[in-house]
Amino acid sequence: MNLNGGIVSVIGAGTMGNGIAHVFAQAGFKVTIVDVSLAQLDRAVINITKNLDRQFAKGTITEEQKKATLANISIQSNMIEGVQHAELVVEAATENTTLKLEIFEQLDKYAPKEAILATNTSSISITKIAAVTGRASKVIGMHFMNPVPVMKLVEIINGYATKKEVTETIVELSKKLGKVPCVVNDYPGFIANRILMPMINEAIYSLYEGVAGVEEIDTVMKLGMAHPMGPLQLADFIGLDVCHAILKVLHDGFGNPKYAPCPLLVNMVTAGKLGVKSGEGFYKYEAGSKELVVSERFK
DSSP, X not given: OOOTTOEEXXXXXXXXXXXXXHHHHHTTOEEEEEOSOHHXXXXXXXXXXXXXXXXXXXXXXXXXXXXXHXXXXXXXXXXXXXXXXXXXXXXXXXXXXXXXXXHHHHHHHHSOTTOEEEEOOSSSOHHHHHTTSSOGGGEEEEEEOSSTTTOOEEEEEEOTTOOHHHHHHHHHHHHHTTOEEEEEEOSTTTTHHHHHHHHHHHHHHHXXXXXXXXXXXXXXXXXXXXXXXXXXXXXXXXXXXXXXXXXXXXXXXXXXXGGSOOHHHHHHHHTTOOBGGXXXXXXXXXXXXXXXXXXXXXX
């Protein structure tokens, strides 16, 4: 299978969606970003432009490449018009099972029958998503890492019915994007989050149980384990609500209590302390400041 026309639709104009659109457009694909919010679509184009400006300032792209990338991007708030010519659709909506199932029902209805439908889900079953479509063999997971233009990994997840040629197409496509594809099978959390989220949860438990403070936990993992970012700072970066949602998928999927979200994480999400996106999690975040300040709650 080949994407002969190079036409891609990305569903969702949030951080992941605009990052995915950026890398496809920079690789020469014609990309339509689809979102119900016009304001979110406008912000996506602004963010992509800023990221391209950073690349230009670093000398990694030319002015012509920047212009060509932006010229490859269009926006659309109407799902039917946004996907009607797509050869590949990459869904990058919020990590919510009900929402994703609704989106895939629409994609199956409105995208060309030969189109591959991919999801950027970080934990939700590809097989479950594929089951609401009439093309389960053409549904696959394409899990990018954040920030998408920088991170090299793409975790490619086969659903129960995903055809081998679809997997091969997505592997080769990922390489064209300058990414490193890793193919895994469809079990809760796949590989990235099955390993990462229990580590983050254990770090939160260590804080909850008073074993050590926020800075101490993150310092041990950075200096002792050579992690570029401590697990609590990483949780803030990912979003504590997202961490909570993924842990629930793991807990429900395996029925193993070791995946149960720490009560402190549950309380923080309930209180709206979601990390970077809300301005406070384990650390406090202020616009324009790069200083890492522990939240008053944990001092």
